[in-house]
Amino acid sequence: NTAGVGGQNVAVRPQSLAMVDSGSFVTNFNNRAGAYLPAQINVTGSHDLPCGGLSVQAMLDQQWPVGVNKTGEDGVTTINIKVQVLPGAHNITFSLLDNSITIVAVATLVVRGCVPGEVSLSNDTCEACPTGRFSLNPSNSSCDACPANAECPGKAAIVPLLGFWHSSATSIQ
Numbered sequence: 050n051t052a053g054v055g056g057q058n059v060a061v062r063p064q065s066l067a068m069v070d071s072g073s074f075v076t077n078f079n080n081r082a083g084a085y086l087p088a089q090i091n092v093t094g095s096h097d098l099p100c101g102g103l104s105v106q107a108m109l110d111q112q113w114p115v116g117v118n119k120t121g122e123d124g125v126t127t128i129n130i131k132v133q134v135l136p137g138a139h140n141i142t143f144s145l146l147d148n149s150i151t152i153v154a155v156a157t158l159v160v161r162g163c164v165p166g167e168v169s170l171s172n173d174t175c176e177a178c179p180t181g182r183f184s185l186n187p188s189n190s191s192c193d194a195c196p197a198n199a200e201c202p203g204k205a206a207i208v209p210l211l212g213f214w215h216s217s218a219t220s221i222q
Contacts, residue, residue, distance in 0.1 A: 061094030063103060066152045068142060068169065069125060076159040079167075080174045085129040088116075090143050090154065092124045099124025104146040108138050117146070133173050136162040163187035165219070166204030179203050185219055196221050 061178035069089035080084065088107065092100040101122040107130050109115045116128040130141065143154045168189045170176055178184045182192035183201045194202035198213045199221075209215050216222055 051214075061098045061100055063092050063094050063095075063100045063145060063150055063152055065091075065093045066105070066145065066154045067091050067093075068143070068154055068156055076154075077161045078158055079161055079163075080133050081176060086132050086158070088130055088141070088143070088156070090120075090126050090128065090146070092120050092126075092152075106144055106146050108142045108144070109134065111142055111144050115141070132158065132160070134160055135173050136160045166206070168192055177204055183207055185221075193221075 053076055055154060058152070063160065065175065067090070068093050075086060087175050090105050094100050099120075099122065101120050101124055103120045104117055105120060105126050105133035106114060106129065107116040109130075115132060116130045118126040118128045120126040127145075132139075137160060139158045139160065141156045141158055143156070145152055163169045164186050164187055166183070167175040167177050167187055168184050168191055170190065178201075180203045181195050181201055182203070183195060183205055184192045185205055194218050196207065199215075200208045200210065202208065205219070207215065207218075207221060
């Protein structure tokens with residue numbers, strides 16, 4: 050079926066596929082285990098009528114399918130994209146699964162590397178250090194234990210206890 054439904058009595062051939070409230074989509078995305086990136090897609094036909102009941106697919110860098118969902122009667126769908134890639138710029142291409150209709154929308158996703166307060170569990174995943182632990186080096190694979198005479202509320206923070214000090218905010222000495 051190449052026609053979407055716009056209400057009960059109107060069939061509309063899809064002509065446009067666009068992201069809803071995307072701006073430039075996403076920058077500084079941080080890969081976290083189990084994290085999803087929601088993307089809302091709007092499919093419309095002539096006179097901007099909604100096209101419901103159509104399957105929209107998301108492809109990462111035109112190679113890997115990362116999500117699919119059907120549009121509702123309003124022509125909108127939300128695809129929860131599972132993204133776990135190396136840091137850098139990547140393209141997410143949204144298209145209809147109906148091969149007789151070639152309509153696409155492309156968004157840029159910029160994935161950042163780990164930052165202080167996070168550790169790299171693998172080449173494509175960063176995790177924040179929990180309370181009682183810290184990390185000043187994002188390339189570490191595990192968080193460090195809080196030093197004696199200090200409190201570590203998590204991430205990169207090391208707070209000396211009363212009567213103690215450290216030489217800088219990024220030093221354990």
